Amino acid sequence: MDEASLAGPRERALAEAPVRVVSARVGLGRRLATLWSRRELLWGLVFSDIRIKYKNSALGIFWSMLSPAFTLAVYYMVFSLFLKNGIPNFVVYLFAGLVVWNMFLTAVSTATGVIVDRAALVKKVSFPREILALSNVGAAIVYFVVQIVVLVVFLAVLRHAPAWGFLWLLPVSFLALAAFSAALSVVMSAVNVYFRDMKHLIEVVLQLWFWLTPVVYSYENSIAPHLAAHGLSVLYFLNPVTLVVVTFQRVFYVTPVVHSTVTGQVLHILPTWSFDRFFLLNLALLGLSLLAFVVAEAVFGRLEGNFESEL
């Protein structure tokens, strides 16, 4: 074999190849660029996560629907039938909010433990580690999409039309939620390496978080008047999930003001904001969430350096 002919082009190509640097500190820009260049690994991991989870069950991904469906049924019975909150079509209101909350919950709670759980991989194969956390967010998004499909079918069966004019809020709001979930997941997965009980702590925090988010109750109807009296309405919306939940409820539940099915009184269920106001708020949330993600990447980069000593 003519060795020169084989070695030649490779050497020439290599002389022009970009240089990769491995060092203690990696710049944020390079970090994000590397992450983007490895997106195919992210899809691969999301796909394999889902494959593994439902590999041995005949109903496959529909198992992922079972738990949300059960939750939906229980909350519907408790709040609408037993406690008689008087909200008409409460199941639609509940469904719209739960879909959002489930995605956030699934993403953060599965991603928190992932670096520790996959320690063997982290210690042996080189790839941007946050992809592991992001793959859990990706899987949560897949379940989210499936749940949205179920929601749409559900609405069709109930002949309940969404607010067509507000439909364009959904992609912006969804992206904001995805970016925020990703940011929190990336940070928590790294923190959990140092504080192993974070996994348990986050579960408690997420439970509290759930009740601070207007999924099973109406913010406008129950809390807003009290907060407004003290000028603290803003406080409630510091929870980024709230805006997304309210937006989804506005799109799918549609009517902000209804008459109670129990007393016949007027109920203010949702904010009566215009499309523009919803849109701008969601856009702002998207911007802040993307910023949070960049900060999360920087934090992860700082914490990642000592993973091998801690794992």
Place this chain on the structure above:
Amino acid sequence: MTTVIEVRDVTKQFKIHHERHQSLKERLLHPRSGSTELFNALRDVSFDVGVGETVGIVGHNGSGKSTLLKCICGVLKPSVGQIRLRGSLAALLELGAGFQPELSGRDNVYLYGAMLGLSRRTVDAVFDEIVEFSEIAPFIDTQVKFYSSGMYVRLAFAVAVNVDPDILVVDEVLAVGDERFQAKCVDRIQRFQREGRTILLVTHNADQVRALCDRAIVLDGGDLVADGPTHESLRVFRERLLDEAAEHDPEKLLGTIQIESVTTPSGSFEVRNGAGIHLDVTVSAQSAFSGNFVVEVFTRAGLLVSRSDAQGAPVNLAPGANRVAVDLPSLPLLDGVYDVNLGVVDAHGHTVVAWREGAASLQVIYDGREGGIVALGTAVTQL
């Protein structure tokens, strides 16, 4: 020559936790305790590797060779210094670490490929080749958890070597699989060499380094102690091993015996092919010792020609100077210089008590036109 790997002043520190407080609760309860110690796995290591070189990294356990390799692969980040790489890199570190037991072999090939940085299309293109190389075609759609450990490793190796890396990093993995598969792996590595790829090979098997590498780097306790042609680096490596053995030498034998000098009756180390040579060795001993004498003959390229039986040549050394005669009755070797290493080992042939690397260099003269190392005197007759 283009440099593909540049290691610059790389230091890697590990924190060693004596008492681990790995939860928030524990850290709140014991804010100050939990002592940690810094440990330098690598200290100021610098070297360059040019395109097409095959470099061996040797060192005993804990010398930092695996840490260095992991830094080069990017699994670990150096604490100080940096590593610059050109071109794509595939690492054979602990094969199959990226496999998901629940997925089929096929899915794992794609997932592992993605971990190595390959697109789906790239893997598609070489998929058949990977399966063929791994020899597990009938099981490719079986979940990997049902694979034998050999199948597991073969599949991982097949992916890594079929992905067209510019740099291949191999860590001790040639010790896997049966002998035939090992030969296939070595074969593939040699093909990579011919194709001008750069290879880093980490092992503590000196014979493998001799067989495959042009250059070797020796690490000892995190320091780079030698970087040069394979046979010179391996000499340093052996000396270090002896030094280390001396520290753990219960009977304090090492150093008490020295191989002082090697001479021949004529004073010349030239020998004709087929003729013999007689070496006169002087060995000094501080106290009486009964053991065995070992003789190794290497080519200059570092290929082992012969190593004598470590239990077959008993010597009884008396305190003071002893003379040992080494006879190589007929050398069937071809033209070239051959290095002779001499040593004294214990009666069981396990522990080296004295060693002299390159004790003599033989110049063999051969007039024939055969190529290789050994003159077989091959005769071909047409019938």
